Each structure stands twice: as structure tokens, then as C-alpha cells.
Amino acid sequence: MNEAIDKMRKKVKKYLDKDRYIHTLGVMYTAGALAMRWGADLDQALIAGLLHDCAKCIPNDKKIRMCRKNGITVSPAEEANPSLLHAKLGAYLAAKKYHIRDRGILSAITCHTTGKPQMSLLDKILYIADYIEPNRAQLPNMAKARRLAFEDIDECLYMLLKDSLVYLNSRGLPVDPATERTYVYYKDYLKKEED
Numbered sequence: 001m002n003e004a005i006d007k008m009r010k011k012v013k014k015y016l017d018k019d020r021y022i023h024t025l026g027v028m029y030t031a032g033a034l035a036m037r038w039g040a041d042l043d044q045a046l047i048a049g050l051l052h053d054c055a056k057c058i059p060n061d062k063k064i065r066m067c068r069k070n071g072i073t074v075s076p077a078e079e080a081n082p083s084l085l086h087a088k089l090g091a092y093l094a095a096k097k098y099h100i101r102d103r104g105i106l107s108a109i110t111c112h113t114t115g116k117p118q119m120s121l122l123d124k125i126l127y128i129a130d131y132i133e134p135n136r137a138q139l140p141n142m143a144k145a146r147r148l149a150f151e152d153i154d155e156c157l158y159m160l161l162k163d164s165l166v167y168l169n170s171r172g173l174p175v176d177p178a179t180e181r182t183y184v185y186y187k188d189y190l191k192k193e194e195d
């Protein structure tokens, strides 16, 4: 890992609780491994993984205040579940506090919880790494997701989107419309027949 990334690692550690930091390192290295597999830029993937949850441990009311203060829109779904805001607030902090200018990294951080239609390779790598990193609690289909991530990245993405929607709907949790849009886009893109 280069010196600049290691400096960022030390800084982000101060803003995360222990479990979130361990998760963060898992996402960083998993994103790095996926970048090696799929030919993405390794440093971009490591930085995106390292910073993706940099806003996660900010209290929810503060997240909303920080978004409003800095002109970041808060949707009704985000108002109901402010934890969702950590993605766009994280991209804002990555630019502001960690001086990231790379639009690809900022995009990946912004869409890491919901995805978006027409995701870039880096967007997909971060979204998937966040789910499959080694410290994640076992999710349904985890073994398959971990294998697919290295075999067919779009199939992996689609399966994770679908599983997230099933999980949120089964628990009556709010679904961000962006997740729904991403799912519909990739269902069509991959010509899936199922509901």
C-alpha cells in the first residue's frame, strides 16, 4: 500500500468504531482483489474501499444536519433511515477532508449502498466488496456471491441487489428508490425473466 493511502488509513481509523474499521479494511482489500481480477485501477479500488464508510459513525441527526448545511439533498427514504446518507455524505467528506478529486472514487462511494443504473467497474467493485468482505455476517447466498464476484461481476451485482430488496421488503424496512431502479436496470440489462 502506498504512503498516501496508509496516511488516509490512519486518519479514517479515528472516525470509525472498532467493528467498522475492521469492516473497512476488509472492504479495502476485497476491492483491491476484485480490481486485480477485473483490471481496474488498484489504488482507486483501495481508496474507495478505505473511505466508503468514513461517514458511517456520525450520529444520524448530525448526518442530516451536515447534509442540509452542505447542500446535499435528503430524500424521504433517507429522512426515514438516515443511515443511508452515509454514502453521499461519505463522498462529500472524501472530497473535503481526504482531498479526493477522482470522480470515479467519489461516484463509487456515493452509490455503494444503493447502486445505480450503468455502474462503472469501480462502482460495481465497491458495491460487491462491501457485501462479501471476509468479516461480513453470513448472508443468504454468501458463498455463491463470493464465487460469482470473481467469475461474473454483473451476475454477482444482480444477485446482491435482488437479495437486498428481498431482505428489506421481508422486514418492512424502507427501500431507497435508487436500489429499486438499479435492480430494474440490471434485470433488464441481463435479460432476467423472474420477478
Ligand SMILES: [Fe+2]
Residues within 6 Å of the ligand: 052, 053, 056, 086, 087, 112, 113, 130
Ligand atoms: Fe456503507
Ligand SMILES: [Fe+2]
Residues within 6 Å of the ligand: 023, 027, 052, 053, 130
Ligand atoms: Fe460498508
